[in-house]
Amino acid sequence: xxxxxxxxxxxxxxxxxxxxxxxxxxxxxxxxxxxxxxxxxxxxxxxxxxxxxxxxxxxxxxxxxxxxxxxxxxxxxxxxxxxxxxxxxxxxxxxxxxxxxxxxxxxxxxxxxxxxxxxxxxxxxxxxxxxxxxxxxxxxxxxxxxxxxxxxxxxxxxxxxxxxxxxxxxxxxxxxxxxxxxxxxxxxxxxxxxxxxxxxxxxxxxxxxxxxxxxxxxxxxxxxxxxxxxxxxxxxxxxxxxxxxxxxxxxxxxxxxxxxxxxxxxxxxxxxxxxxxxxxxxxxxxxxxxxxxxxxxxxxxxxxxxxxxxxxxxxxxxxxxxxxxxxxxxxxxxxxxxxxxxxxxxxxxxxxxxxxxxxxxxxxxxxxxxxxxxxxxxxxxxxxxxxxxxxxxxxxxxxxxxxxxxxxxxxxxx
Numbered sequence: 001x002x003x004x005x006x007x008x009x010x011x012x013x014x015x016x017x018x019x020x021x022x023x024x025x026x027x028x029x030x031x032x033x034x035x036x037x038x039x040x041x042x043x044x045x046x047x048x049x050x051x052x053x054x055x056x057x058x059x060x061x062x063x064x065x066x067x068x069x070x071x072x073x074x075x076x077x078x079x080x081x082x083x084x085x086x087x088x089x090x091x092x093x094x095x096x097x098x099x100x101x102x103x104x105x106x107x108x109x110x111x112x113x114x115x116x117x118x119x120x121x122x123x124x125x126x127x128x129x130x131x132x133x134x135x136x137x138x139x140x141x142x143x144x145x146x147x148x149x150x151x152x153x154x155x156x157x158x159x160x161x162x163x164x165x166x167x168x169x170x171x172x173x174x175x176x177x178x179x180x181x182x183x184x185x186x187x188x189x190x191x192x193x194x195x196x197x198x199x200x201x202x203x204x205x206x207x208x209x210x211x212x213x214x215x216x217x218x219x220x221x222x223x224x225x226x227x228x229x230x231x232x233x234x235x236x237x238x239x240x241x242x243x244x245x246x247x248x249x250x251x252x253x254x255x256x257x258x259x260x261x262x263x264x265x266x267x268x269x270x271x272x273x274x275x276x277x278x279x280x281x282x283x284x285x286x287x288x289x290x291x292x293x294x295x296x297x298x299x300x301x302x303x304x305x306x307x308x309x310x311x312x313x314x315x316x317x318x319x320x321x322x323x324x325x326x327x328x329x330x331x332x333x334x335x336x337x338x339x340x341x342x343x344x345x346x347x348x349x350x351x352x353x354x355x356x357x358x359x360x361x362x363x364x365x366x367x368x369x370x371x372x373x374x375x376x377x378x379x380x381x382x383x384x385x386x387x388x389x390x391x392x393x394x395x396x397x398x399x400x401x402x403x404x405x406x407x408x409x410x411x412x413x414x
Contacts, residue, residue: 005326006333007317007379019341019376023369024067026346030060030078035085036098037061042365043345050364051099057082058094058112059370065119066377069391076123083120086113087127093138106154107143107169108234110135111176118179122388132180136189139173148219149195165215168234170196171243174250179386190385194258197251201265204247209272210239210292211247223292230289230298238289238297242305244273249312249378252319254385263319270312274328277305283355284335301356303340303348304368306332307375314379329379336375348372 006012028044030037037060039050052060064079086094094113095101114135120128142159143151153169154162174193181190203221204211214225214235226237251258251266276294277286286305288298309332317325339356340348347366349358374387381390 003323003327005323006330007314007326013380016376016380020067020070020373020380021072023347023373023376024064024072024075026366026369030064031081031085034098035081035088037082039364040347040366042342042361044347044366047364051097052367053097053109054086054094055096055109055112056368058086058109058116059368061086061116062112062119063369063373065116065123065125066373066387066391068123070377079120079123080125083116083125083128083131086116087131090131090134093142094135102157104154104156105142107151108153108172110139110143111169111172114139114176115172115179118176118183118386119388121183122392132184136180148199149192150199150219163217165217165219166235167200167211167213167215168243171200171246171250175386178250178254179388182384182386182389190254190257193250194254197247197254197258197262200247201251201262204269204272205265207239207292208294209244209268210276210290210294211244211269213240213243231300236289236298238291239276239294240289241273241277241286242288242302242308244269244277245305245308245312248273249308249315252312252315253383255319257385267316267320270316270325273312274309277309278332284331285339285352285354285356299354301339301352301354303336303350303352304371306336306340307348307371310336310375311378315383318383340372342366 026044027038027040029046032038036057037052038046039052041047061079061082064075064082067075068079093105094109095103096106096109097103114132117128117132117135121132139151142155145152150165150170151173152161153164153166174196177189177193181187181193200211212221212223214222216222224237226232226235230237248266248270251262251269255263255266276290279285279287279296285301286309287296288300288302288305291297310329313325313329313332316322317329339352342349342358347369350366352358377387381387382393384390384393
């Protein structure tokens with residue numbers, strides 16, 4: 001007989017719903033005078049003069065589009081303002097940094113624009129279908145490499161591709177293509193996403209289910225890439241534990257459309273990330289990266305790694321019914337609650353130390369809601385290939401009559 005666990009229990013579902021609402025109410029303002037998203041301090045105040053990268057605006061537009069579909073009517077205006085800002089770029093493309101638009105564009109940014117446009121389409125934003133079409137055209141024109149079934153990583157201002165190829169951008173592209181397929185009905189987009197997943201499975205299987213994320217121009221693996229930069233934010237050396245969990249979830253969610261064995265591959269990726277990444281003891285937590293033998297390299301403790309572990313465990317438990325996934329979820333949710341959830345100032349701490357303590361406040365302490373919000377939303381929803389599909393698969397939450405919170409107030413010009 002299965003043990004009693006958090007997942008699926010009415011009390012925990014209520015707890016997740018409460019945390020979901022708490023997260024979207026964290027920012028004291030969201031939309032700047034320029035139309036993009038604010039950058040937040042530890043207390044949710046906008047940081048004067050700070051400029052969000054375009055992917056940050058896209059991620060927050062996605063989050064608030066989902067929140068609107070979840071019965072937060074005031075979130076619709078926030079999301080639509082951000083989506084209007086993104087849609088205005090149109091055929092010009094979406095720069096990584098809106099303050100320096102001539103520096104080039106990268107796949108990571110474009111992937112989140114596609115995701116935001118898909119979620120905006122699901123939420124009824126008028127300009128999102130056209131933005132989604134333009135972003136997919138940009139993908140084909142600038143990044144997609146049909147001979148590999150994968151996308152290049154970065155283009156300079158003249159459109160020349162950097163020789164580096166990577167899986168971070170392709171992971172979020174797969175996530176975005178699944179969402180785009182769900183809102184458009186275009187099976188080609190889903191097939192592309194499944195092809196990316198297949199490449200990851202083949203690569204990880206060769207390395208005992210650790211994922212090599214760095215490649216050369218011909219997509220040959222570069223397992224020693226950034227050996228001297230183990231803490232790199234986007235391209236660290238070694239296997240990235242949180243991405244093992246993210247890929248496991250993406251594979252599991254789409255297993256019904258994929259080849260035989262995809263769910264087993266998702267489980268293998270999850271098990272490897274859990275075995276390598278979870279550091280038990282008096283102050284347990286996840287490391288950031290490991291080497292190719294599973295030894296921790298970067299021991300930074302980042303909230304998004306734990307968030308992805310929770311989301312992945314919740315999906316695998318519901319798809320397989322295996323009690324062990326629910327037990328791991330229980331342990332990790334307790335860890336997140338004690339180490340990352342900031343009950344005093346709101347949201348989640350971005351990073352904690354080896355004793356699970358948050359450091360002194362930094363200027364941009366809590367830059368994002370994307371990972372935390374999805375971590376508490378996914379266990380509440382049916383398992384689908386995307387959150388855009390999952391939030392519309394269940395009747396919308398009750399209409400709330402709360403007044404518009406401070407989060408929708410625009411910031412004055414700097």
